[in-house]
Amino acid sequence: MENIAYYNGKISSIEEMMIPMNERSSYFGDGVYDAMFTVNHVPLALDDHLRRFYRSAKRIDIDIPMPFDELRELVLDFCRRIDSPDAMAYVQATRGVGMRGHAYRFAGGRPSLWVWVKPDALDPMDRAYKCITMEDTRFLHCDIKTINLLPSVIYTQRAEEAGCDETILHRGDRVTECAHSNVHILKDGVFRTAPCDNLILPGITRAHRIAQCREMGIPVVEEPFTLTELMDADEVFFTSASALCCRVREIDGRPVGGRAPELIRRIQAAAWREALEEANGQRWE
Ligand code: PLP
Numbered sequence: 001m002e003n004i005a006y007y008n009g010k011i012s013s014i015e016e017m018m019i020p021m022n023e024r025s026s027y028f029g030d031g032v033y034d035a036m037f038t039v040n041h042v043p044l045a046l047d048d049h050l051r052r053f054y055r056s057a058k059r060i061d062i063d064i065p066m067p068f069d070e071l072r073e074l075v076l077d078f079c080r081r082i083d084s085p086d087a088m089a090y091v092q093a094t095r096g097v098g099m100r101g102h103a104y105r106f107a108g109g110r111p112s113l114w115v116w117v118k119p120d121a122l123d124p125m126d127r128a129y130k131c132i133t134m135e136d137t138r139f140l141h142c143d144i145k146t147i148n149l150l151p152s153v154i155y156t157q158r159a160e161e162a163g164c165d166e167t168i169l170h171r172g173d174r175v176t177e178c179a180h181s182n183v184h185i186l187k188d189g190v191f192r193t194a195p196c197d198n199l200i201l202p203g204i205t206r207a208h209r210i211a212q213c214r215e216m217g218i219p220v221v222e223e224p225f226t227l228t229e230l231m232d233a234d235e236v237f238f239t240s241a242s243a244l245c246c247r248v249r250e251i252d253g254r255p256v257g258g259r260a261p262e263l264i265r266r267i268q269a270a271a272w273r274e275a276l277e278e279a280n281g282q283r284w285e
Helices: 024-028 046-059 070-081 150-161 204-215 228-231 261-278
Strands: 004-007 010-012 031-039 087-094 110-117 128-133 166-171 174-179 182-189 191-193 220-222 235-239 248-251
Touching: 004 070, 024 087, 031 046, 031 110, 031 261, 046 070, 046 087, 046 204, 070 087, 070 110, 110 150, 128 150, 128 235, 150 166, 174 228, 182 204, 182 228, 204 220, 204 235, 204 261, 235 261
Parallel strands: 128 166, 128 248, 191 220
Antiparallel strands: 004 010, 004 110, 031 087, 087 110, 166 174, 174 182, 182 191, 182 235, 235 248
């Protein structure tokens, strides 16, 4: 099958799934989500993504209506069942269905669980990407993976309109992250990245790259860096579930990076090796 969806016990294709009008997600964006990518039908870093999913839900008082192991099995099963070996797997928990009213204690609904898997592919690492920058005007709880994504929608639209791939966000001079990825720099052999506070999402891919770099003896500094340091970096790259380690070549129309090609290629090779190992060393061409 091409794709598959689950909503509160119902299973169908994504296109056929019907959601009740009173879903609080549609009124308030009242929910959290997580997303991962598959290689050879295997979702990468599944347990890490699901752990963050349960953590995000807990932060906003949502009790995900399925135990961790059962959800894990459901995602794995869906990833195996669809035709495409390369796919995106998505999980979402919302506060459920209830007559519209802001306070949720009285909504009466039970949390909803959404899962779907559809064909998709990792962003290629053999090309370099173009970015724009924009002021980060999001709220102060960016560590929760909420479905309130209006700022990211606008940032991504602006990038597309500029013929670019991603938007790098900053609060004043401090670089935070991107519209839908974390951004990092290499400078004098050091991997520098913003710390995991309330201003960024603690990316799973970010954590994997950090762990790998430490194993390879590449020093990692998790401290704020500035726009000037970004533009002056030896390399700039972003990471996410779909972007294992994507090199940036241009920001706001100015060339950046390109001064530590071997180091970034080492990090990319390690990222790909880890993905292939997780997918049991097999890839369907
Ligand atoms: N930052 C934001 C705002 C994101 O939306 C994402 C991914 O969706 C990331 C960072 C990267 O996180 P991960 O590596 O867990 O996909």
